[in-house]
Amino acid sequence: MGRRHDAEGTDDVPNDPRFAHEVFRRVPIQSILIASVQAKNELVGILVCSWWTQKRRFSDQEIELVRAIAAQAAIAIMNARLYAKAEELAVNRERVRVAHELHDRLSQSVFSLGLRLEWCLHHTPATSPVHDKLHDVWQEAGSIMSQMRHLIYRLSPESAAGIDLPARVRKLVAELEELSSVQVKYEDRAPLTGLDGRREDVKHARATHVTLVLDIVDEKIVFEVVDDGVGPRPGFLGAEGGHGLRQMVERIEACGGRVVLGPAQPSGFAVRGSLPLRSAP
Numbered sequence: 001m002g003r004r005h006d007a008e009g010t011d012d013v014p015n016d017p018r019f020a021h022e023v024f025r026r027v028p029i030q031s032i033l034i035a036s037v038q039a040k041n042e043l044v045g046i047l048v049c050s051w052w053t054q055k056r057r058f059s060d061q062e063i064e065l066v067r068a069i070a071a072q073a074a075i076a077i078m079n080a081r082l083y084a085k086a087e088e089l090a091v092n093r094e095r096v097r098v099a100h101e102l103h104d105r106l107s108q109s110v111f112s113l114g115l116r117l118e119w120c121l122h123h124t125p126a127t128s129p130v131h132d133k134l135h136d137v138w139q140e141a142g143s144i145m146s147q148m149r150h151l152i153y154r155l156s157p158e159s160a161a162g163i164d165l166p167a168r169v170r171k172l173v174a175e176l177e178e179l180s181s182v183q184v185k186y187e188d189r190a191p192l193t194g195l196d197g198r199r200e201d202v203k204h205a206r207a208t209h210v211t212l213v214l215d216i217v218d219e220k221i222v223f224e225v226v227d228d229g230v231g232p233r234p235g236f237l238g239a240e241g242g243h244g245l246r247q248m249v250e251r252i253e254a255c256g257g258r259v260v261l262g263p264a265q266p267s268g269f270a271v272r273g274s275l276p277l278r279s280a281p
Contacts, residue, residue: 006035006036006038006067006070007033007034007035007036007063007066007067007070008033008034008035009031009032009033009034009049009058009063010031010032011030011031011055011056011057011058012030012031012055013029013030013031013032014030019032028052029050029051029052030051030052030053030054030055030056031050031051031054031055031056031057031058032048032049032050032051033048033049033050033058033062033063033066034046034047034048034049035047035066035067035069035070036070037070037071037073037074037077038070038074039074039075039077039078040078044074044077044078045070045073045074045077047066047069047070047073049066095155096155098155099152099155102148102151102152102155103152106148107145107148107149107152110141110144110145110148111145111246113141114138114141114142114145115246117134117137117138117141118138120134121134121135121138149251169214173212208228208229209227209228210225210226210227210228211224211225211226211227212224212225213225216277217274219276219277220257220274220275220276220277221274221275221276221277222273222274223271223272223273223274223275224270224271224272225270225271225272226264226268226269226270226271227264227268227269227270228264228267228268229267229268229269230267230268231263231264231267231268231269245261245271248271249261252273252275255275255276256275256276257273257274257275257276258273258274259271259272259273260272260273
């Protein structure tokens with residue numbers, strides 16, 4: 001017998017030139033029927049039926065049966081792939097949800113606690129018996145914040161997938177435009193280490209346009225984020241607000257960088273600063 005659509009076989013493997021491969025000489029197969037397992041023009045497997053001790057001629061009904069089994073196997077394989085992809089997407093969605101919860105709720109609460117502890121330290125005499133305890137608790141709050149930042153980063157799907165930083169910046173810009181009415185003008189000159197400021201734009205600024213500029217000057221990454229929103233309110237970095245921005249400032253300064261926050265002209269909010277190129281992840 002020969003080929004029929006996507007099935008091929010023979011009732012005399014030792015003498016059929018189509019099966020002259022060494023593997024068929026090492027395995028004492030007498031008859032064989034092979035059907036390709038295909039899904040959407042993609043070969044996903046091979047179904048092999050073989051007879052080792054006797055020759056067998058295959059009827060049209062048997063060939064059709066093997067082809068039908070191969071077709072069902074292809075469907076099962078594709079369904080398994082889709083299920084695995086759906087599970088991966090579900091895991092990524094949960095990672096993003098947990099990261100957002102950590103950032104928007106727990107992280108902000110711990111950061112606010114740290115600010116209040118810092119205020120208490122500044123207003124507690126160094127000779128007070130509670131001063132050292134307050135200092136220890138304040139340092140512990142800072143340590144918790146650092147660990148949470150690391151965890152939030154590791155929870156991000158981009159981190160898990162090993163996506164490089166320029167691609168992550170472009171993805172963040174695309175998400176911002178998709179999820180809000182803000183139009184972003186992005187000049188892709190260099191990578192940036194953190195974009196918390198763009199979240200603040202969406203949540204508080206009531207902006208319609210954001211300009212993001214990145215450049216490398218004198219071994220430094222220079223960045224500028226400017227929106228056309230309502231601008232900062234008085235005391236926007238005080239104890240009662242601006243937690244996300246203060247966290248961003250701390251993280252940039254911890255890397256040896258500098259950042260300036262303030263009103264833009266003629267209106268809006270501006271974040272300008274720089275980072276040593278060697279400190280960029």
